[in-house]
Amino acid sequence: MIADRKNDHVRLAVEQHRPGGGNEFDDVTFIHHALAGIDREDVSLTTRFAGVEWNTPLYINAMTGGSTKTGDINRDLAIAARETGVAIASGSMSAYLKDPASAPTFRVLRDENPDGFVMANINANASVAHARQAVDLLAADALQIHLNTVQEIVMPEGDRSFAAWGPRIEEIVASVGVPVFVKEVGFGLSRETVLCLRKLGVTVADVGGRGGTNFARIENSRRAGGDYAHVGDWGQSTPACLLDASDVGLPLFGSGGVRHPLDVVRGLALGASAVGVAGTFLKTVLDGGPDALIAQITAWLDQIKSIMTVLGARTPADLSRCEVRIRGELRDFCADRGID
Numbered sequence: 001m002i003a004d005r006k007n008d009h010v011r012l013a014v015e016q017h018r019p020g021g022g023n024e025f026d027d028v029t030f031i032h033h034a035l036a037g038i039d040r041e042d043v044s045l046t047t048r049f050a051g052v053e054w055n056t057p058l059y060i061n062a063m064t065g066g067s068t069k070t071g072d073i074n075r076d077l078a079i080a081a082r083e084t085g086v087a088i089a090s091g092s093m094s095a096y097l098k099d100p101a102s103a104p105t106f107r108v109l110r111d112e113n114p115d116g117f118v119m120a121n122i123n124a125n126a127s128v129a130h131a132r133q134a135v136d137l138l139a140a141d142a143l144q145i146h147l148n149t150v151q152e153i154v155m156p157e158g159d160r161s162f163a164a165w166g167p168r169i170e171e172i173v174a175s176v177g178v179p180v181f182v183k184e185v186g187f188g189l190s191r192e193t194v195l196c197l198r199k200l201g202v203t204v205a206d207v208g209g210r211g212g213t214n215f216a217r218i219e220n221s222r223r224a225g226g227d228y229a230h231v232g233d234w235g236q237s238t239p240a241c242l243l244d245a246s247d248v249g250l251p252l253f254g255s256g257g258v259r260h261p262l263d264v265v266r267g268l269a270l271g272a273s274a275v276g277v278a279g280t281f282l283k284t285v286l287d288g289g290p291d292a293l294i295a296q297i298t299a300w301l302d303q304i305k306s307i308m309t310v311l312g313a314r315t316p317a318d319l320s321r322c323e324v325r326i327r328g329e330l331r332d333f334c335a336d337r338g339i340d
Protein backbone atom coordinates (compact mmCIF):
# COMPACT_ATOMS: atom_id res chain seq x y z
CA MET A 1 0.00 0.00 0.00
CA ILE A 2 2.70 2.52 1.04
CA ALA A 3 4.98 1.18 -1.71
CA ASP A 4 2.21 1.76 -4.30
CA ARG A 5 1.71 5.30 -3.04
CA LYS A 6 5.43 6.06 -3.32
CA ASN A 7 5.52 4.76 -6.90
CA ASP A 8 2.41 6.85 -7.76
CA HIS A 9 4.03 9.99 -6.33
CA VAL A 10 7.06 9.58 -8.55
CA ARG A 11 5.00 8.95 -11.69
CA LEU A 12 2.57 11.82 -11.11
CA ALA A 13 5.24 14.31 -9.96
CA VAL A 14 7.27 13.78 -13.11
CA GLU A 15 4.18 14.41 -15.26
CA GLN A 16 3.94 17.87 -13.63
CA HIS A 17 7.48 18.85 -14.64
CA ARG A 18 7.30 19.93 -18.25
CA PRO A 19 9.92 22.42 -19.43
CA GLY A 20 8.89 26.02 -20.05
CA GLY A 21 6.28 26.43 -17.31
CA GLY A 22 6.08 29.84 -15.60
CA ASN A 23 5.92 30.57 -11.87
CA GLU A 24 6.48 33.47 -9.48
CA PHE A 25 10.27 33.20 -9.68
CA ASP A 26 9.71 34.93 -13.05
CA ASP A 27 8.47 37.98 -11.14
CA VAL A 28 11.98 38.49 -9.72
CA THR A 29 14.49 40.27 -11.98
CA PHE A 30 17.91 41.73 -11.20
CA ILE A 31 18.88 45.32 -11.94
CA HIS A 32 21.85 44.97 -14.26
CA HIS A 33 24.89 47.06 -13.36
CA ALA A 34 27.39 46.84 -16.23
CA LEU A 35 30.40 47.68 -14.03
CA ALA A 36 29.44 45.41 -11.12
CA GLY A 37 31.17 42.31 -12.49
CA ILE A 38 34.00 40.66 -10.56
CA ASP A 39 36.62 38.01 -11.38
CA ARG A 40 35.00 34.59 -11.65
CA GLU A 41 37.86 33.01 -9.74
CA ASP A 42 36.93 35.17 -6.73
CA VAL A 43 33.44 33.65 -6.50
CA SER A 44 32.89 30.96 -3.87
CA LEU A 45 29.72 28.88 -3.64
CA THR A 46 30.29 28.05 0.03
CA THR A 47 27.27 28.82 2.19
CA ARG A 48 27.13 29.04 5.98
CA PHE A 49 24.09 28.94 8.24
CA ALA A 50 23.59 28.13 11.91
CA GLY A 51 27.15 26.85 12.33
CA VAL A 52 26.87 24.54 9.29
CA GLU A 53 29.02 24.97 6.15
CA TRP A 54 28.15 23.53 2.73
CA ASN A 55 30.41 23.75 -0.33
CA THR A 56 27.41 24.58 -2.50
CA PRO A 57 24.13 26.40 -1.79
CA LEU A 58 22.16 23.69 -3.64
CA TYR A 59 20.62 20.45 -2.32
CA ILE A 60 18.52 17.56 -3.56
CA ASN A 61 15.29 17.80 -1.60
CA ALA A 62 13.26 15.02 0.00
CA MET A 63 11.60 12.62 -2.39
CA THR A 64 11.44 8.97 -1.95
CA GLY A 65 12.16 5.46 -0.62
CA GLY A 66 9.94 2.65 0.63
CA SER A 67 9.62 0.46 -2.49
CA THR A 68 12.08 -1.41 -4.69
CA LYS A 69 11.71 1.10 -7.50
CA THR A 70 12.12 4.14 -5.25
CA GLY A 71 15.14 2.51 -3.57
CA ASP A 72 16.74 2.41 -7.02
CA ILE A 73 15.91 6.10 -7.51
CA ASN A 74 17.48 6.90 -4.12
CA ARG A 75 20.63 5.07 -5.18
CA ASP A 76 20.88 7.19 -8.35
CA LEU A 77 20.20 10.42 -6.44
CA ALA A 78 22.82 9.50 -3.83
CA ILE A 79 25.44 8.83 -6.53
CA ALA A 80 24.72 12.25 -8.05
CA ALA A 81 24.98 13.91 -4.62
CA ARG A 82 28.29 12.16 -3.96
CA GLU A 83 29.79 13.11 -7.32
CA THR A 84 28.72 16.77 -7.17
CA GLY A 85 29.08 17.39 -3.43
CA VAL A 86 25.53 18.66 -2.91
CA ALA A 87 23.55 17.79 0.21
CA ILE A 88 20.66 15.34 -0.12
CA ALA A 89 17.49 14.53 1.82
CA SER A 90 15.69 11.23 2.12
CA GLY A 91 12.00 10.93 1.34
CA SER A 92 9.67 10.43 4.29
CA MET A 93 10.92 7.50 6.35
CA SER A 94 7.45 6.57 7.71
CA ALA A 95 7.54 3.46 5.52
CA TYR A 96 10.73 2.31 7.30
CA LEU A 97 9.35 3.17 10.73
CA LYS A 98 6.28 1.01 10.00
CA ASP A 99 8.17 -1.76 8.22
CA PRO A 100 11.92 -2.07 8.92
CA ALA A 101 12.22 -4.40 5.89
CA SER A 102 12.23 -1.27 3.71
CA ALA A 103 15.42 0.03 5.44
CA PRO A 104 17.76 -0.67 2.48
CA THR A 105 15.68 1.58 0.16
CA PHE A 106 16.60 4.51 2.44
CA ARG A 107 20.01 3.41 3.75
CA VAL A 108 21.32 3.45 0.18
CA LEU A 109 21.46 7.26 0.55
CA ARG A 110 24.28 6.84 3.06
CA ASP A 111 25.83 3.68 1.64
CA GLU A 112 26.43 5.38 -1.72
CA ASN A 113 27.43 8.72 -0.20
CA PRO A 114 29.40 7.99 2.98
CA ASP A 115 30.95 11.46 3.37
CA GLY A 116 28.09 13.66 2.14
CA PHE A 117 25.61 15.78 4.08
CA VAL A 118 22.52 13.56 4.36
CA MET A 119 19.17 14.55 5.89
CA ALA A 120 16.67 12.07 7.28
CA ASN A 121 12.97 12.94 6.84
CA ILE A 122 9.92 12.28 9.02
CA ASN A 123 6.46 13.75 9.52
CA ALA A 124 5.55 16.02 12.42
CA ASN A 125 3.51 13.32 14.17
CA ALA A 126 6.58 11.15 14.70
CA SER A 127 7.75 10.34 18.23
CA VAL A 128 11.19 11.25 19.51
CA ALA A 129 12.12 7.54 19.37
CA HIS A 130 11.13 7.38 15.70
CA ALA A 131 13.03 10.59 14.95
CA ARG A 132 16.18 9.04 16.46
CA GLN A 133 15.63 5.76 14.57
CA ALA A 134 15.39 7.65 11.26
CA VAL A 135 18.53 9.68 11.98
CA ASP A 136 20.43 6.57 13.08
CA LEU A 137 19.56 4.56 9.96
CA LEU A 138 21.19 7.17 7.71
CA ALA A 139 23.82 8.40 10.20
CA ALA A 140 22.11 11.65 9.19
CA ASP A 141 23.74 15.05 9.61
CA ALA A 142 20.34 16.74 10.05
CA LEU A 143 16.67 15.83 10.33
CA GLN A 144 14.00 17.26 8.07
CA ILE A 145 10.47 17.34 9.45
CA HIS A 146 7.84 17.91 6.78
CA LEU A 147 4.62 19.86 7.27
CA ASN A 148 1.98 18.74 4.76
CA THR A 149 -1.53 19.41 6.07
CA VAL A 150 -2.95 20.03 2.59
CA GLN A 151 -1.55 16.76 1.21
CA GLU A 152 -2.83 14.77 4.21
CA ILE A 153 -6.33 16.24 3.97
CA VAL A 154 -6.60 15.49 0.26
CA MET A 155 -5.49 11.86 0.84
CA PRO A 156 -8.41 9.66 1.91
CA GLU A 157 -5.98 7.63 4.05
CA GLY A 158 -4.13 10.76 5.28
CA ASP A 159 -3.77 12.15 8.81
CA ARG A 160 -6.56 14.19 10.30
CA SER A 161 -4.83 15.28 13.54
CA PHE A 162 -2.48 18.22 13.30
CA ALA A 163 -2.82 19.98 16.67
CA ALA A 164 0.11 18.14 18.26
CA TRP A 165 2.62 19.00 15.53
CA GLY A 166 4.10 22.06 17.31
CA PRO A 167 4.78 20.28 20.66
CA ARG A 168 6.10 17.21 18.80
CA ILE A 169 8.58 19.32 16.86
CA GLU A 170 9.70 21.01 20.09
CA GLU A 171 10.34 17.64 21.77
CA ILE A 172 12.27 16.32 18.79
CA VAL A 173 14.37 19.48 18.55
CA ALA A 174 15.25 19.16 22.23
CA SER A 175 16.46 15.58 22.08
CA VAL A 176 17.28 14.28 18.58
CA GLY A 177 20.91 15.46 18.71
CA VAL A 178 21.18 16.81 15.13
CA PRO A 179 19.97 20.11 13.62
CA VAL A 180 16.27 20.06 12.70
CA PHE A 181 15.14 21.61 9.40
CA VAL A 182 11.36 22.01 9.08
CA LYS A 183 9.94 22.11 5.55
CA GLU A 184 6.69 22.45 3.67
CA VAL A 185 6.11 20.21 0.66
CA GLY A 186 4.97 22.84 -1.85
CA PHE A 187 2.40 25.12 -0.18
CA GLY A 188 4.82 27.45 1.59
CA LEU A 189 5.60 28.67 5.10
CA SER A 190 4.11 32.02 6.13
CA ARG A 191 6.03 34.55 8.22
CA GLU A 192 3.84 33.59 11.19
CA THR A 193 4.73 29.91 10.78
CA VAL A 194 8.45 30.71 10.57
CA LEU A 195 8.12 32.77 13.77
CA CYS A 196 6.54 29.72 15.49
CA LEU A 197 9.33 27.48 14.19
CA ARG A 198 11.94 29.86 15.61
CA LYS A 199 10.23 29.65 19.02
CA LEU A 200 10.19 25.85 18.78
CA GLY A 201 13.97 25.96 18.39
CA VAL A 202 14.32 24.61 14.85
CA THR A 203 17.60 25.32 13.00
CA VAL A 204 16.29 26.12 9.51
CA ALA A 205 12.89 26.81 7.95
CA ASP A 206 12.70 25.46 4.38
CA VAL A 207 9.82 27.42 2.91
CA GLY A 208 8.82 24.71 0.39
CA GLY A 209 6.59 27.02 -1.62
CA ARG A 210 4.11 26.74 -4.50
CA GLY A 211 5.27 26.82 -8.11
CA GLY A 212 6.57 23.32 -8.77
CA THR A 213 5.41 19.89 -7.60
CA ASN A 214 1.84 20.17 -6.36
CA PHE A 215 0.74 17.47 -3.93
CA ALA A 216 -2.91 18.53 -3.89
CA ARG A 217 -3.06 17.74 -7.60
CA ILE A 218 -1.00 14.57 -7.20
CA GLU A 219 -3.21 13.13 -4.44
CA ASN A 220 -6.34 14.29 -6.22
CA SER A 221 -5.44 12.43 -9.36
CA ARG A 222 -4.56 9.21 -7.53
CA ARG A 223 -8.22 8.27 -7.26
CA ALA A 224 -11.28 8.33 -9.48
CA GLY A 225 -13.66 11.20 -8.79
CA GLY A 226 -11.07 13.11 -6.76
CA ASP A 227 -12.87 16.24 -5.58
CA TYR A 228 -10.12 18.54 -4.34
CA ALA A 229 -9.34 20.11 -7.71
CA HIS A 230 -10.15 23.53 -6.18
CA VAL A 231 -7.10 23.41 -3.88
CA GLY A 232 -4.79 23.35 -6.90
CA ASP A 233 -3.47 26.86 -6.31
CA TRP A 234 -3.37 26.77 -2.51
CA GLY A 235 -0.49 28.41 -0.66
CA GLN A 236 2.32 30.89 -1.24
CA SER A 237 5.08 30.72 -3.82
CA THR A 238 8.70 30.22 -2.80
CA PRO A 239 9.78 33.81 -3.58
CA ALA A 240 6.72 35.12 -1.69
CA CYS A 241 7.63 33.04 1.38
CA LEU A 242 11.26 34.18 1.33
CA LEU A 243 10.22 37.84 1.16
CA ASP A 244 7.56 37.29 3.82
CA ALA A 245 9.88 35.70 6.40
CA SER A 246 13.11 37.53 5.63
CA ASP A 247 13.14 39.50 8.90
CA VAL A 248 12.27 36.65 11.28
CA GLY A 249 15.88 35.86 12.13
CA LEU A 250 15.79 32.13 11.37
CA PRO A 251 17.96 30.76 8.52
CA LEU A 252 15.75 30.04 5.50
CA PHE A 253 16.06 27.53 2.68
CA GLY A 254 14.20 28.20 -0.56
CA SER A 255 12.58 25.26 -2.32
CA GLY A 256 9.53 24.59 -4.45
CA GLY A 257 9.37 25.37 -8.17
CA VAL A 258 13.11 25.73 -8.82
CA ARG A 259 13.57 25.10 -12.57
CA HIS A 260 17.06 26.34 -13.48
CA PRO A 261 20.20 28.05 -12.12
CA LEU A 262 18.69 31.55 -12.32
CA ASP A 263 15.91 30.43 -9.93
CA VAL A 264 18.63 29.27 -7.51
CA VAL A 265 20.30 32.68 -7.67
CA ARG A 266 16.93 34.41 -7.25
CA GLY A 267 16.21 32.33 -4.15
CA LEU A 268 19.60 33.16 -2.65
CA ALA A 269 19.11 36.86 -3.44
CA LEU A 270 15.78 36.78 -1.60
CA GLY A 271 17.57 35.56 1.52
CA ALA A 272 17.76 31.77 1.30
CA SER A 273 20.97 30.22 2.67
CA ALA A 274 20.50 27.30 0.26
CA VAL A 275 18.05 26.29 -2.47
CA GLY A 276 16.49 22.84 -2.84
CA VAL A 277 15.25 21.00 -5.90
CA ALA A 278 13.01 17.94 -6.06
CA GLY A 279 10.80 17.52 -9.17
CA THR A 280 13.21 19.00 -11.72
CA PHE A 281 16.02 16.64 -10.64
CA LEU A 282 13.66 13.68 -10.37
CA LYS A 283 12.69 14.07 -14.01
CA THR A 284 16.36 14.20 -15.03
CA VAL A 285 17.33 11.10 -13.07
CA LEU A 286 14.38 9.09 -14.37
CA ASP A 287 15.07 10.12 -17.96
CA GLY A 288 18.86 9.75 -17.93
CA GLY A 289 20.04 8.07 -14.74
CA PRO A 290 22.73 9.35 -12.37
CA ASP A 291 25.08 10.50 -15.16
CA ALA A 292 22.45 12.89 -16.51
CA LEU A 293 21.83 14.31 -13.03
CA ILE A 294 25.55 14.70 -12.36
CA ALA A 295 25.89 16.60 -15.65
CA GLN A 296 22.89 18.78 -14.82
CA ILE A 297 24.01 19.67 -11.30
CA THR A 298 27.58 20.36 -12.51
CA ALA A 299 26.24 22.67 -15.22
CA TRP A 300 23.93 24.42 -12.72
CA LEU A 301 26.78 25.07 -10.26
CA ASP A 302 28.87 26.46 -13.10
CA GLN A 303 26.06 28.76 -14.24
CA ILE A 304 25.28 29.90 -10.69
CA LYS A 305 28.91 30.95 -10.39
CA SER A 306 28.73 32.82 -13.72
CA ILE A 307 25.57 34.70 -12.75
CA MET A 308 27.17 35.62 -9.41
CA THR A 309 30.21 36.94 -11.31
CA VAL A 310 28.03 39.29 -13.37
CA LEU A 311 26.14 40.41 -10.26
CA GLY A 312 29.35 41.06 -8.32
CA ALA A 313 28.51 38.56 -5.56
CA ARG A 314 31.58 36.82 -4.10
CA THR A 315 29.45 34.52 -1.91
CA PRO A 316 25.83 33.35 -1.84
CA ALA A 317 25.28 35.66 1.14
CA ASP A 318 26.47 38.64 -0.98
CA LEU A 319 23.54 38.03 -3.34
CA SER A 320 21.11 39.34 -0.74
CA ARG A 321 22.66 42.78 -1.30
CA CYS A 322 21.86 42.72 -5.04
CA GLU A 323 19.09 44.95 -6.24
CA VAL A 324 16.01 43.07 -7.48
CA ARG A 325 12.76 44.20 -9.07
CA ILE A 326 9.53 42.49 -8.05
CA ARG A 327 6.57 42.53 -10.40
CA GLY A 328 3.20 40.87 -11.08
CA GLU A 329 1.49 38.59 -8.55
CA LEU A 330 4.53 38.68 -6.31
CA ARG A 331 4.38 42.46 -6.11
CA ASP A 332 0.69 42.26 -5.16
CA PHE A 333 1.55 39.75 -2.45
CA CYS A 334 4.20 42.08 -1.03
CA ALA A 335 1.73 44.99 -1.02
CA ASP A 336 -0.93 42.89 0.75
CA ARG A 337 1.54 41.73 3.40
CA GLY A 338 3.11 45.17 3.93
CA ILE A 339 6.54 44.06 2.67
CA ASP A 340 8.73 46.97 1.39
Ligand code: FNR
Pocket residue numbers: 009010013061062063064090091092093121144145146183184185186208211212213255256257258276277278279280282
Ligand atom coordinates in the same frame (compact mmCIF):
# COMPACT_ATOMS: atom_id res chain seq x y z
C1 FNR B 1 8.33 14.93 -2.60
N1 FNR B 1 8.42 15.77 -1.49
C2 FNR B 1 8.56 15.21 -0.23
N2 FNR B 1 8.86 15.99 0.83
C3 FNR B 1 9.04 15.46 2.06
O1 FNR B 1 9.37 16.18 2.99
N3 FNR B 1 8.89 14.09 2.25
C4 FNR B 1 8.57 13.26 1.22
O2 FNR B 1 8.45 12.05 1.40
C5 FNR B 1 8.39 13.82 -0.07
N4 FNR B 1 8.06 13.03 -1.14
C6 FNR B 1 8.11 13.54 -2.41
C7 FNR B 1 8.00 12.70 -3.51
C8 FNR B 1 8.15 13.20 -4.80
C9 FNR B 1 8.06 12.27 -5.95
C10 FNR B 1 8.40 14.58 -4.99
C11 FNR B 1 8.60 15.15 -6.36
C12 FNR B 1 8.47 15.42 -3.91
C13 FNR B 1 8.36 17.23 -1.61
C14 FNR B 1 9.68 17.87 -2.02
O3 FNR B 1 10.68 17.69 -1.06
C15 FNR B 1 9.47 19.38 -2.27
O4 FNR B 1 9.15 20.01 -1.06
C16 FNR B 1 8.36 19.65 -3.27
O5 FNR B 1 8.38 18.68 -4.29
C17 FNR B 1 8.50 21.00 -3.92
O6 FNR B 1 9.72 21.10 -4.61
P1 FNR B 1 9.83 20.95 -6.22
O7 FNR B 1 9.45 19.55 -6.55
O8 FNR B 1 8.88 21.93 -6.80
O9 FNR B 1 11.28 21.22 -6.50
